[in-house]
Amino acid sequence: MLIRTRPDWWLPIGAATPEQLVANRRHVLKTMGHLTAGAAAAALLGGPAALAQAAPQCPPRFHDGIPAPRNPAYLLPDERTTAFDAATRYNNYYEFGLEKEAPAENAQALETCPWTIAVDGLVERPGVYDIDSLIDADRLEERVYRFRCVEAWSMVVPWIGVPLATVLAKLRPKPAARYVAFESHLDRRIMPGARLPVLAWPYREGLRLDEAMHPLTLLAVGMYGKPLPKQNGAPVRLVVPWKYGFKSIKAIRRITLLSRQPATSWNTAAPHEYGFYANVNPDVDHPRWSQKRERRLGEIFRRPTLPFNGYAKEVAALYSGMDLRRFF
Ligand SMILES: Nc1nc2c(c(=O)[nH]1)N[C@H]1C(S)=C(S)[C@@H](COP(=O)(O)O)O[C@H]1N2
Ligand SMILES: [Mo]
Secondary structure, three states, X not given: OHHHHOOOOOOXXXXXXXXXXXXXXXXXXXXXXXXXXXHHHHHHOOOHHHHHHOOOOOOOOOOOOOOXXXXXXXXXXXXXXXXXXXXXXXXXXXXXXXXXXXXXXXXXXXXXXXXXXXXXXXXXXXXXXXXXXXXXXXXXXXXXXXXXXXXXXXXXXXXXEEEXXXXXXHHOEOOOOOEEEEEEOOOOOOOHHHHOOOOOOOOEEEEEHHHHOOOOOEEEEEEOOEEOOHHHOOOOEEEOOXXXXXXXXXXXXXXXXXXXXXXXXXXXXXXXXXXXXXXXXXXXXXXXXXXXXXXXXXXXXXXXXXXXXXXXXXXXXXXXXXXXXXXX
């Protein structure tokens, strides 16, 4: 079967530098032994054979259910998991409309397979990768996380994914890399919200590299035992549970390693309201509302918001010595 004989993930579909092509050539020729030399050469040049060689399975391998083992370190036994219907019908995904109910309908037009992610900037392995080559299906795990939107609603979701750190490790950030920037898919033909000037499109987010490498930072491909619904960011999104939800960018198309802090959509749109760090902090109010309390989807009464959304023990050290009012 062609998909099994593709080169290992180290070879991007469209490798960015000729050096890489040369370095990978021997391996490619070996793994493509059943193809003619001509087809192999076409693959190296990114021709039709390359696409066939790396052709992902569509629909994806786990389109009805993802058998990901639950990671016992992230269970939240004292929290009630948010109902699937609530988490998948009340969404923020401005590209697909500004109303909470709009993405559940409009995002269905998004084609999520095949899916490639461009990787560039300060990495040893830049390229355009098929999602299956970046995220190892055998290493998916389930984690239950609290998720807190800056608008003061929240939920508890069983995500499925891999730590972003495992993907970044494969890409090998260069020593000068200190930040990671992410870009979402953009297609104005199917995205009514992206025709409005509410944000600078495509949607952009970013993390400091140590935040990105933190074991809590998840690259999610599923939730509630299934692949991500399109309105929740299919086929791949970020989940950064100690930060406001807008950091958890959906439908990732580009990952860029940088030496300087990247511009991000919400921070650019309203820098006094949405900081780059956006750590959940009940002591720093949004200029237009309090962040002391939050409402869980499906519940009536508000509850106190926890520092770092309940993950202070794990992440507070990342910010030691920083003034969290200034770097909000
Ligand atoms: N591309 C993109 N990603 C996005 C958003 C968006 O508008 N576009 N909204 C963010 C916000 S504000 C929140 S709260 C979460 C919502 O995720 P959910 O719809 O899965 O609950 O997605 C974040 N990721
Ligand atoms: Mo949000």
